[in-house]
Structures are given as structure tokens and as C-alpha cells.
Amino acid sequence: MLPPELLHILACPSCKGKLVQNSDGHSLLCSTCDDSYPVVEGIPVLLPVRTGTASCDTTTYSSSNKHKATTTNARI
Numbered sequence: 761m762l763p764p765e766l767l768h769i770l771a772c773p774s775c776k777g778k779l780v781q782n783s784d785g786h787s788l789l790c791s792t793c794d795d796s797y798p799v800v801e802g803i804p805v806l807l808p809v810r811t812g813t814a815s816c817d818t819t820t821y822s823s824s825n826k827h828k829a830t831t832t833n834a835r836i
């Protein structure tokens with residue numbers, strides 16, 4: 761389960777809509793556009809699902825994390 765405060769700051773990368781946790785706890789659903797995003801080992805993978813490759817590229821994933829950290833720091 762993801763902490764509610766984490767869900768509160770997350771947004772759908774496609775439409776910036778509010779994300780809700782699926783009942784199985786392994787995915788997040790956008791309440792606006794109905795896109796779903798996997799939660800891998802407790803970490804939500806908010807990559808647009810329409811980009812083609814189904815496998816999660818580690819390089820893309822880590823750079824995405826770095827970007828999120830930068831954004832958080834800038835906000836503080």
C-alpha cells in the first residue's frame with residue numbers, strides 16, 4: 761500500500777488527473793482518463809503506457825526518479 765500523502769502529490773502523467781490505488785495494491789488508476797500505472801516493489805512507475813515498449817527500461821526509470829527528486833527540491 762502506498763501512503764496517502766504520496767498518492768496526494770502524484771498525478772497522472774497523461775492528463776495530470778488524480779491517481780487512486782487499485783484494490784489489489786499493485787497499480788494506480790487515473791480517475792480522469794482511466795490510464796493505469798504499475799506499482800513495482802512499492803514504487804509507482806508513472807510512465808505513459810502508450811509509448812510502445814512494454815518492458816520497463818531501467819535507464820528511463822532512474823532518470824525519471826531523478827527528475828521527480830529535482831522537482832520536489834525545487835518546490836521546497
Ligand SMILES: [Zn+2]
Nearest residue numbers: 772775790793
Ligand atoms: Zn489521466
